[in-house]
Amino acid sequence: MGLSRREFIKRTAALTAASYVGIDLPFSNEQEAHASDADSWHKGTCRLCGSGCRLELGVKNGKAVALRGITKSRTNMGYLCMKGMLFYKLMGNNHPERLKKPLYRARKDQPFKEISWDEALDIAAKEFAKAVKQYGNDSVAYYGSGQALTEETYIFQKVMRGGLKTNNVEGNPRLCMASAVGGYITSFGADEPIGSYTNFERASCFFIIGSNTAEAHPVLFRRIMRRKLDNKDTVKVINADPRVSPTSRIADLHLQFNPGTDLALLNAMAYVIVEENLYDEDFLKNYAVFRMGKEKKQVDFAKYKSFVKDYSPEKAARICGGNITPEKIRQAARWFAKSEGTMSIWTMGINQRKRGVWANNLIHNLHILTGQLCKPGADSFSLTGQPNACGGVREGGGLCHILPAHRLVKKDKLRHEVERLWGIPEGRIPPKPGYHTVAMFEAVNQGKIKAIWINCTSPAQSLPNCDKYRKGMRREDVFMVVTDIFPTKTTELANLILPTAFIFEKTGVYGCTERRSQLTAKAVDAPGEAKPEVWIVREWALRLAKELNDPVIKKCVEPFLGKEPDYELPKAIWDEYTQKLTKGRDNDLRGATYDVLKKLPDGVQWPAPTKEWALKGGTDIKFVRGLDPLADKHAKNDLPYQFYGPAHPDKKLWIWLRPQKGPAEMPDSEYPFYLSTGRVIDHWHTASMTGRIKELMRANPYAYVEINPKDAEKLGIKPGDMVEVVSRRGRNVLPAKIYVGPCEGMVFVYWHDQAEDRMINRVTKDAFDPGSKEPEFKICACRIKKVSGPRPLKPFLVQMKA
Amino acid sequence: MPVGGFVINVDPDRIEESIKKLTSFRGVEIHGSDEKGNVIAVFESSNSHEMEEMVKEIMKIETVLSVGLTYFNAEDEVEGNANQG
Numbered sequence: 001m002g003l004s005r006r007e008f009i010k011r012t013a014a015l016t017a018a019s020y021v022g023i024d025l026p027f028s029n030e031q032e033a034h035a036s037d038a039d040s041w042h043k044g045t046c047r048l049c050g051s052g053c054r055l056e057l058g059v060k061n062g063k064a065v066a067l068r069g070i071t072k073s074r075t076n077m078g079y080l081c082m083k084g085m086l087f088y089k090l091m092g093n094n095h096p097e098r099l100k101k102p103l104y105r106a107r108k109d110q111p112f113k114e115i116s117w118d119e120a121l122d123i124a125a126k127e128f129a130k131a132v133k134q135y136g137n138d139s140v141a142y143y144g145s146g147q148a149l150t151e152e153t154y155i156f157q158k159v160m161r162g163g164l165k166t167n168n169v170e171g172n173p174r175l176c177m178a179s180a181v182g183g184y185i186t187s188f189g190a191d192e193p194i195g196s197y198t199n200f201e202r203a204s205c206f207f208i209i210g211s212n213t214a215e216a217h218p219v220l221f222r223r224i225m226r227r228k229l230d231n232k233d234t235v236k237v238i239n240a241d242p243r244v245s246p247t248s249r250i251a252d253l254h255l256q257f258n259p260g261t262d263l264a265l266l267n268a269m270a271y272v273i274v275e276e277n278l279y280d281e282d283f284l285k286n287y288a289v290f291r292m293g294k295e296k297k298q299v300d301f302a303k304y305k306s307f308v309k310d311y312s313p314e315k316a317a318r319i320c321g322g323n324i325t326p327e328k329i330r331q332a333a334r335w336f337a338k339s340e341g342t343m344s345i346w347t348m349g350i351n352q353r354k355r356g357v358w359a360n361n362l363i364h365n366l367h368i369l370t371g372q373l374c375k376p377g378a379d380s381f382s383l384t385g386q387p388n389a390c391g392g393v394r395e396g397g398g399l400c401h402i403l404p405a406h407r408l409v410k411k412d413k414l415r416h417e418v419e420r421l422w423g424i425p426e427g428r429i430p431p432k433p434g435y436h437t438v439a440m441f442e443a444v445n446q447g448k449i450k451a452i453w454i455n456c457t458s459p460a461q462s463l464p465n466c467d468k469y470r471k472g473m474r475r476e477d478v479f480m481v482v483t484d485i486f487p488t489k490t491t492e493l494a495n496l497i498l499p500t501a502f503i504f505e506k507t508g509v510y511g512c513t514e515r516r517s518q519l520t521a522k523a524v525d526a527p528g529e530a531k532p533e534v535w536i537v538r539e540w541a542l543r544l545a546k547e548l549n550d551p552v553i554k555k556c557v558e559p560f561l562g563k564e565p566d567y568e569l570p571k572a573i574w575d576e577y578t579q580k581l582t583k584g585r586d587n588d589l590r591g592a593t594y595d596v597l598k599k600l601p602d603g604v605q606w607p608a609p610t611k612e613w614a615l616k617g618g619t620d621i622k623f624v625r626g627l628d629p630l631a632d633k634h635a636k637n638d639l640p641y642q643f644y645g646p647a648h649p650d651k652k653l654w655i656w657l658r659p660q661k662g663p664a665e666m667p668d669s670e671y672p673f674y675l676s677t678g679r680v681i682d683h684w685h686t687a688s689m690t691g692r693i694k695e696l697m698r699a700n701p702y703a704y705v706e707i708n709p710k711d712a713e714k715l716g717i718k719p720g721d722m723v724e725v726v727s728r729r730g731r732n733v734l735p736a737k738i739y740v741g742p743c744e745g746m747v748f749v750y751w752h753d754q755a756e757d758r759m760i761n762r763v764t765k766d767a768f769d770p771g772s773k774e775p776e777f778k779i780c781a782c783r784i785k786k787v788s789g790p791r792p793l794k795p796f797l798v799q800m801k802a
Numbered sequence: 803m804p805v806g807g808f809v810i811n812v813d814p815d816r817i818e819e820s821i822k823k824l825t826s827f828r829g830v831e832i833h834g835s836d837e838k839g840n841v842i843a844v845f846e847s848s849n850s851h852e853m854e855e856m857v858k859e860i861m862k863i864e865t866v867l868s869v870g871l872t873y874f875n876a877e878d879e880v881e882g883n884a885n886q887g
């Protein structure tokens with residue numbers, strides 16, 4: 001007799017789990033004559049976080065009903081976290097709050113009315129054309145997202161630059177990884193990490209700084225944890241952070257420094273490496289030079305040595321405060337330098353800083369000094385927060401100063417190359433970069449931007465000091481289009497809301513942290529009239545061409561005319577981008593066609609210039625001859641590593657002399673606390689998605705302020721008390737969580753909550769890094785005060801008013 | 803009634819003790835383990851909220867280091883439209 005269907009599903013669950021770790025179970029399901037657990041399975045990528053976990057969606061009767069990880073995927077080996085397990089609840093008709101119809105209002109103080117797509121696209125085209133005619137091309141802007149598919153970012157920026165003749169193309173990756181981009185380019189001459197996740201299984205020392213990997217990248221953390229547990233005595237984990245987090249659990253050494261003193265700590269580690277002769281002399285001789293200042297002046301090793309002399313562990317320990325002792329710094333430096341392979345990992349704690357690029361440089365310095373690069377387990381690896389910040393925005397040309405495939409706007413040759421590849425007249429793309437994110441919303445405030453398109457992101461909540469920028473977005477003379485799947489703090493300020501398809505409801509590519517492009521094809525229908533963005537942009541561009549009587553705008557979308565929007569259209573866009581634009585560039589993706597991507601369980605890591613190379617998975621480690629086809633192609637000598645990155649004409653790695661610099665705003669007598677912000681495991685960014693999954697919302701229904709027990713005692717604050725957090729910019733009132741997380745003198749608030757009283761970006765500061773223009777979300781000054789005892793609180797999400 | 807397949811990582815020095823604790827949860831079946839501390843578990847709950855709660859509770863066990871989901875089936879929940887926000 002066969003099994004019941006329920007038993008069958010339970011066995012499937014057990015067998016799937018067991019297959020991950022190679023455990024044999026005493027039963028199999030092969031003999032069972034049951035209908036399988038789904039009608040069909042569809043490969044794709046998780047919609048949340050930058051890990052890029054691969055999974056298969058089980059569809060039954062047209063509905064998403066089951067999920068399983070893909071064990072052969074080199075990103076996640078099949079594992080998923082709870083967010084990855086539950087996001088199917090937002091798909092198709094599974095969620096009642098999905099946006100399903102275009103909505104419009106002429107004035108922002110009016111209610112929205114449902115309109116047809118024809119009307120909506122006409123309005124969007126007319127308003128953008130009107131702004132261009134009256135105020136010039138730079139009066140319009142696009143603000144996109146590291147969650148948009150690569151095809152979407154690519155076509156948006158093509159129409160903006162080639163069609164509307166403006167470089168006002170930005171996106172939220174400016175808020176999260178611009179400093180990492182700046183760091184990679186200035187240190188290694190090329191953007192994005194050298195190695196891959198495979199180093200998690202090969203590293204002997206992990207240096208985790210400014211990253212709560214356990215909560216922000218749980219599935220990657222699992223790999224680090226496994227490596228540590230399987231090699232308890234030989235693998236060392238150093239965690240450096242002003243806050244103790246779940247990531248610290250596996251650390252052998254926790255370095256808790258005061259916010260903003262990280263540059264001193266990193267320079268002090270370099271001091272120890274130099275003082276104790278732990279550097280790799282051959283590596284330095286063959287591959288590195290030392291540089292300083294704006295002019296990038298080259299200096300010698302002696303000069304560098306005298307520079308780090310100023311950061312003795314004793315002095316740095318005094319600057320860093322917290323639990324830092326000179327001995328801890330020495331220990332960390334020794335483990336770092338002496339291990340067989342050291343892997344550094346960081347995210348926003350390093351990037352979202354006034355000197356984020358410098359902090360990135362100083363981590364890279366340690367790797368260059370010790371030769372901890374390009375060999376197994378050795379890597380300087382920035383983790384990405386969003387699923388397609390790397391693939392779509394960094395590579396696809398989604399920021400104001402970059403064109404597709406790592407080309408700088410300001411380089412005439414590269415700009416003209418793009419114009420030629422697009423078949424549009426030379427000079428069509430302006431030579432000047434557009435507004436970076438903070439400048440863009442400042443321009444909105446000043447009424448310089450008259451029409452803005454915001455796609456798949458919610459700046460009204462995610463910009464630092466957001467009240468200041470919401471004022472501009474509220475202006476009646478600024479026309480705002482928002483494309484999204486749910487109502488957000490930003491749709492509240494829009495004139496036109498266009499409902500879009502979600503992942504698995506459309507087709508396209510995400511490129512995750514490790515240079516890996518992965519395809520997700522459509523598996524279920526989008527709800528109501530929601531449409532894929534690529535269709536929206538194409539149709540809008542055709543109307544714009546008419547309104548402005550400009551055939552070049554039409555030319556930008558001509559290769560895509562007549563294509564069916566669910567698969568053929570994104571495929572044609574991907575083909576143009578990869579075959580034409582990435583050809584010969586360092587992110588050469590010509591081998592990664594849709595057909596190749598479909599064949600692989602995970603995807604392809606660039607460089608992947610040919611199909612043969614792509615079918616092997618692409619390039620695991622860049623710059624190594626024999627492992628990276630471009631290292632062979634560009635080889636200048638017989639050395640095993642070839643640093644051919646486009647930004648360093650000398651083809652060397654650059655060690656930078658960068659001094660300690662504090663944050664833009666330091667605590668003082670009026671605002672005596674540091675305020676830092678971050679995430680919890682259950683939510684993601686502005687919670688417009690995770691907040692709508694009731695399991696995740698119930699687990700974390702509202703934000704709180706974490707206060708160190710010693711500070712709480714001094715101020716008479718008890719768990720659950722309502723506490724006001726006030727800065728020079730704004731105020732929140734949040735329940736207190738008394739917790740040995742933040743160091744003394746620092747409070748921490750997570751930034752997902754949409755309730756006005758608990759939206760922490762009303763309090764944060766909009767100072768930004770002068771190099772990367774990334775804002776300093778991680779540090780500002782605040783004061784805290786108990787305002788009442790515990791109060792009952794309700795979760796809050798923006799709803800669409802009927 | 804969702805069903806989830808999990809690999810639970812427990813402290814390799816305290817496997818027996820961890821499995822004992824895990825089996826005391828209602829709706830948790832243990833199907834196997836190895837010397838590295840990988841434990842194969844199937845969770846069954848009346849809805850996916852309860853499943854999330856189970857994961858949270860299990861994470862609280864001192865010897866449990868991580869709970870990794872590998873398979874999830876919620877067909878009757880989706881059919882029954884259990885996703886009201």
Ligand code: SF4
Nearest residue numbers: 046049053081084219
């Ligand atoms: S770790 Fe990130 S990509 Fe992986 S399942 Fe969780 S949210 Fe998705």
